[in-house]
Amino acid sequence: MINIIMNGLEVRAEEGWSILDTAKFYGIEIPTLCYNEGLSVYGGCRLCLVEIGETPKTKLVSSCTYPVHKGLVVHTDTQRVIRTRRMMIELMLAIAPNSKTIQDLASKFGVKQCRFKVRNEECVLCGLCVRMCREQMGGKAIGFQNRGYKRRISTPFDMRSEECRLCGGCMYICPACQLRCHGPDPDTTVCNACLQMDPTCLDYYEELQCWMYDAGRCGTCVKEGPEKETKEKAGHK
Amino acid sequence: MNAETQKIKSFIEKHDSKKQALISILQDIQGEYNYLPAEALRFVSQTLGIPLIDIISVATFYRSFSLEPKGEHMVTVCMGTACHVRGGPKILEEFERKLGIESGETTEDKQFSLETVACLGCCAIGPVVVVDGNYYSHTNIRKVGSILKTYHKKEKENEQPQEN
Known part of the structure; x- marks a missing residue:
């Protein structure tokens, strides 16, 4: 067993666990997109970023690929982490705006606008x-x-x-190929969210x-x- | 087994049929044909036991490999910062006009391929143009014609003895 500090709490993780595994075990939510329990970790979507280390020497790492070690200090929801996550969602939104998964993430994290040129490539290369x-x-x-x-x-x-x-x-x-979100209705400006889903x-x-x-x-x-x-x-x- | 497969087989055997030697094998094939033929890649995939898609991933990752046939002569125009400010884009334009192709394409007679590169590391002698590994320093628009002519000439010299 390894003792680590997660969000100020001392938690115990098993050898070989990643930060994400530990967080899941203790019910701390970390958003993911390219992670799937049945598949190997990839660390491509950068949504599961967490801040490790103590101030002022902290750094962002992807929690799905980072194994826990003794004395690790993790923060899963600092300002920096949330800012970076929102940026990642915004970038992915520009590539695949019709993806329900990404739209859901955007609304969950309060990403209300996309400042980038919409590319409609329908693939975020999550692998x-x-x-x-x-x-x-x-x-x-x-x-x-x-x-x-x-x-x-x-x-x-x-x-x-x-x-x-x-x-x-x-x-x-x-995540881009599943249900397609058609966004707000131009006539009513009400999203009607999931009524407009196209299977x-x-x-x-x-x-x-x-x-x-x-x-x-x-x-x-x-x-x-x-x-x-x-x-x-x-x-x- | 035909001659072509035999040749590719010899490339593979040269590297002891090792999976790790994939890039070296691809380099040998690229050196022989000037591109990577689909059939050759399929054969390599079968012989080494590497999935075809992995070979394609490697072949498309590196710019020195090409899946399309390349021309006899490779014209590379430097577009690094130093060459760029000294007129690299104009030289590229001149090449494009003279050869009648866009950057990244090959002439119809398969003589010349035109490419750009970010930096060749010899900024002091820029703008630089490289043709088949020969470096041309301090190039300008007027030199473009003569550079191409030397390679056209080489073709003719090579052809003449065959005709006789």
Whole structure:
């Protein structure tokens, strides 16, 4: 057992636990996005940031990847931590504004505006799908490609991977691909929040980041109908 | 097993078929073909037992690897701060006009590929242009034509003996 100080309380953690594990054990809430109990830790979303060390020498670390050690001093909700978390949410919001998960996080943390250019990329590179495919589904169909601002997730050569079994695990776990939030109604300005939720992914394939390359077959994402055709044609131009 | 696969197999065996040697193997393939052919990557994936997507991740991460065929000659224009203020962008523009391609593209006859680089570490002799590892210092717009001409010439010299 290791004794650490969390938010001023002395708590005991087991060897090998991360700060996040310890916080969960004691019921201290730390928000996460790229963390999933069944998958390896990634530390990509930076939402679980906590402040460690004593003033004035504190630093921010991702609690999901940081293992506890003797004499560790952790603060999970200081001004600095909350400010940084809000910034991360704002940045993710700019990339995937239609994600229900991220919208929920934004309202929870009081992020009311997004100062960045909205990019609508529908992928925050949390890597959940990659780890899901690899660790739980035993496939190695998708992975990260390129780097820097060009970094993206795809299959080899952007074609249907030979290893893909169409299990849909990537779609199941994706925080941007789940229910899509349509935001406030422009007529009433009332959000009506979850009444406006659309269970389908997208109307047409062009915008769909589906690595199964089998548009419409599963029927989850792509709506059938005349609307789809016209939009597809427009997309090809 | 055809000649191409045999060649790639020899590259892999050169590095004792080790997984850790992936980058070296990819460098050898890139050196041979000037790009990484899809078939070669599939073969490497099967032989080394590395998932194809991991090889693609490595190949797309480093700029020295290319999945698209590159030209015979690699023209690199420095866009670092020092070269930039001394007219790097204008030199790049001149190359783009002379070759008829944008930065990052390859000419249709597969002779030249044009790229930019952030800094080559020799700011004192900037603006710098590198063609096939040869450094051209203090370049300006007027020198662009003559630089390209030397490489066009080399092509012709190489071709002539074959014709005779």
